[in-house]
Amino acid sequence: MTRSTLGRTASLLIAASALLAACSGAGAAVSAAGDATMPGPSTAGSGGPGAAAPDSSPALGVPGPLGDAVTINLGVFPNVTHAPGLVATADGGPLRQLMPNATISVQSFSSGTKAVESMFSGATDITFVGPNPAINAYAQSKGEAVRVISGSTSGGAFLVVKPAITGAADLKGRTLATPSLGNTQDVALRAWLKAQGLTSDTAGGGDVSITPQDNAQTLDTFVAGTIDGAWVPEPWATRLIQEGGGKVLVDERDLWPDGKYVTTQLMVSTPFLQANPEVVKRVLLATVRSVDFVNDHPAEAQQIVNGEIEKWTTKKLSDDLLTASWGNLTFTVDPIASSLQRSAEDATSLGLLEDPGDLKGLYDLDPLNELLKALGKPEVKGL
Numbered sequence: 001m002t003r004s005t006l007g008r009t010a011s012l013l014i015a016a017s018a019l020l021a022a023c024s025g026a027g028a029a030v031s032a033a034g035d036a037t038m039p040g041p042s043t044a045g046s047g048g049p050g051a052a053a054p055d056s057s058p059a060l061g062v063p064g065p066l067g068d069a070v071t072i073n074l075g076v077f078p079n080v081t082h083a084p085g086l087v088a089t090a091d092g093g094p095l096r097q098l099m100p101n102a103t104i105s106v107q108s109f110s111s112g113t114k115a116v117e118s119m120f121s122g123a124t125d126i127t128f129v130g131p132n133p134a135i136n137a138y139a140q141s142k143g144e145a146v147r148v149i150s151g152s153t154s155g156g157a158f159l160v161v162k163p164a165i166t167g168a169a170d171l172k173g174r175t176l177a178t179p180s181l182g183n184t185q186d187v188a189l190r191a192w193l194k195a196q197g198l199t200s201d202t203a204g205g206g207d208v209s210i211t212p213q214d215n216a217q218t219l220d221t222f223v224a225g226t227i228d229g230a231w232v233p234e235p236w237a238t239r240l241i242q243e244g245g246g247k248v249l250v251d252e253r254d255l256w257p258d259g260k261y262v263t264t265q266l267m268v269s270t271p272f273l274q275a276n277p278e279v280v281k282r283v284l285l286a287t288v289r290s291v292d293f294v295n296d297h298p299a300e301a302q303q304i305v306n307g308e309i310e311k312w313t314t315k316k317l318s319d320d321l322l323t324a325s326w327g328n329l330t331f332t333v334d335p336i337a338s339s340l341q342r343s344a345e346d347a348t349s350l351g352l353l354e355d356p357g358d359l360k361g362l363y364d365l366d367p368l369n370e371l372l373k374a375l376g377k378p379e380v381k382g383l
Contacts, residue, residue: 061374063098063281070279071103075115075127078108078312080235080325081263084152085128086308087290087301088283095286099279108312111180112136120145125272126283128152130184131262131340132347139356146267147364149280150287151335151380153264156328157185158237159192159250160222161229167249168196172207177221177230181212182352184263184343188252189231191346202352219244233263235317235325242321260330261339273364284368287333288375294331302326333372334380337363341383359383 074095076085088095089106096104107124109115112133118124119137137146165171171193178186181202189210190200199206211227215236221227222244229249230240240246253259266287273280294301302322310316317325340359347353363382372379 061370063278063285065097066099066278066282067101068099068278069101069103070099070276071105072099072276072279072283073105073107073123073125074283075107075109075118075124075129076308076312077110077115077128077264078309079233080305080309080317080322081153081156081233081329082128083294083301083305083326083329084287084290084331085264085266086305087294088286090304090308093286093304094289095283098282098286102279112183113180116140116146119267119269122269124269125276126266126268126280128264129267130264131343132182132184132187132353134265134267134362135340135344135347135353135356135359136182137267138359138362139354143357143361145270146362147270147273148265148267148335148337148340148362148382149273149364150266150284150333150368151262151264152266152287152291152331152333154260154262154330154332154334154336155253156234156237156263156325157188157231157252158248158328159189159229159231159252160237160240160244160246161249163245163247165228165249168193168198171196171198171228174228175204175209175211175226177211177213177218177227177232179212179215179218179232182347183212185231185233186210186212187343187347187350187352188255190350190352192231192250192255194350222246234328235321237328238321238324242324256339260334260336261343262336263329265335265340277367281367281371284371288368288371288377291331291333298326333368335363335365335382337382 074089076082076089087093107118109127112130115124115127115129116133116137119127134146134148176189178189180186193200193208198208200208200210204211215232218227218230218232219236219239222230222240229246232240241248252261268280306316306322344353344356344359348355360383365380365382369379
C-alpha cells in the first residue's frame with residue numbers, strides 16, 4: 001500500500017524534531033510546530049533528477065537539500081529490523097528534508113519477494129530489503145537490474161524452541177517454521193541443520209520438517225503446539241519468548257565472525273541509480289543520518305519507528321517488546337558483504353538458488369564511501 005500525508009501524534013512531533021536537530025547539528029532551526037530545517041541552501045533546480053548538484057552544506061562533499069521536483073518510489077518494511085528506513089522516510093524526516101520539492105511515494109512490503117517484483121515492474125526505485133531477495137534479484141536479472149548501495153541493520157534472528165529442546169539432537173522428528181521458503185532465515189535454518197548432521201527438504205520431509213509460514217501464523221502455531229520452534233527475525237523471536245514461552249536455542253550472531261551479518265540493506269534499481277545520482281546521494285545521506293540517530297537517540301527513534309509501524313499495520317508494538325527487540329539489533333551502513341556471499345553459497349548448496357555467479361557486481365558502494373569520507377566516517381567494503 002502507499003500513503004500520502006499522514007497524521008502524527010504529539011509525541012512523534014517531538015521525536016521528529018529531535019531527529020532532525022540531531023541529524024542537522026547545532027545549525028538546525030526548529031519551528032514552533034515541531035518541524036526542523038536542515039542547514040545548507042535549498043536550490044530550486046530546473047533540470048531533471050540528474051542535474052548538477054546544488055551548493056554543498058558546510059562539510060565539503062556532503063550534499064545539501066536538492067531543490068529539483070523529482071519523483072522517487074521507495075520501499076520499506078513495517079518492522080523493527082528496518083528501523084533506519086522507517087526513520088528516514090517518516091513525515092518530516094531526513095529524506096523529505098533533503099528533497100523538499102520531491103514527490104516521495106513510500107510503499108510498505110510484507111516480503112522481499114514482493115519488493116523485488118515491484119522493482120522489476122518499475123513501481124519501486126529504491127527499497128530496504130534482506131540479503132537473499134537481493135541475491136535472487138541480481139541472479140534473475142543476470143547481474144543487471146539491481147545494486148546494493150548501503151547497509152542498514154545487522155542481527156536480530158534466532159531459533160526459538162520449546163523449553164524441552166536442549167540441543168540439535170532434540171530437533172529430530174520435530175517441526176520448525178521459517179518466514180518463507182528460500183528467505184534469509186529459511187536458508188540460515190536449513191544450513192545450520194545441515195551443519196548439525198540433520199536433513200530437511202522443501203517438501204517438509206527429512207529429519208526436521210520445515211514449514212514456511214507467515215510470522216504471525218508462526219506465533220499462533222507455536223503457542224498452540226503445532227510447531228516446536230522457528231527461525232525468525234525480531235520482533236517475532238522476542239514474541240515467541242514472551243508470549244509463547246519459548247527459549248533461544250541459536251542466536252544467529254554466534255554463527256558469524258564478530259557476530260555480524262546483514263539483515264537489512266538498501267537496494268536500488270540500476271537504471272534509477274544511473275539516471276539519478278543526485279537523488280541517490282540524498283537517499284544515502286538520509287540513511288546515514290537515520291542510522292546515526294537510531295544509535296544515538298534510541299528512545300526517540302523507537303517512538304518514530306513504532307509510529308511508522310502503526311501507520312502501516314494499524315497496530316503498535318508494546319514498549320517492552322520494542323525495547324527488547326531493539327537490543328538485539330545493530331544498526332550500521334556497512335552491508336557486511338561477506339555474510340551475503342556466504343548466504344548465497346548456503347542457498348546454492350541447499351538447492352534453493354541457482355549459482356548466481358560472481359556477486360561483486362551486486363555492490364556499488366562508491367557513492368556511500370564518498371559520503372562517508374566527507375563525513376569523516378570509516379568507509380565500507382563490498383566483495
